[in-house]
Amino acid sequence: MNIMGKIAEDHAVIYVRRLGYRILARNFYTKYGEIDILAYIDREVVCFEVKASTSTVYDSPGLRVNRLKILKIQKCFEAFISRFQQYEHYSCRIDVIAVYIKGNTLYDIQHFKNVQLFEL
DSSP: HHHHHHHHHHHHHHHHTTTTTTTEEEEEEEETEEEEEEEEEEEEEEEEEEEEEEOOOOOGGGGGHHHHHHHHHHHHHHHHHHHHHGGTTTTEEEEEEEEEEEEEEEEEEEEOOSSSOOOO
C-alpha cells in the first residue's frame, strides 16, 4: 500500500468510528484479495472499500469499484465468515468511502452505502 492509501484508510477508520461502527479488521487479506476495513454496527457487517483521491474536483470513486472488485470483496467476506462464525447471521453490505486528500491533509470524505452490481 502506498502512503496516500494508508493516510486515506486512517481517515476512513476515524470516520467510520465516529458513525458508531466497531472495527473488526483492517486490511483483511485472503487468497481472493483484501477488504480495506471490516466493521459492524447493530447486526450488520460492512465491508468498506477505501478510495483515495488527490483531486479537489470530485470524481466518481464508485466507478473505480468494478464488478471484479465487488466479487473479490464478496469472496473475502465469505472467508471472513468461515473464520469468524459468530458473524454468520449478520447481514452484510459493501460501502465505498472516498477520501479526498490535499498534501497530507484531509479535504473531504464521501460515503457511498450498499454498492451493488448493476447489469447494463
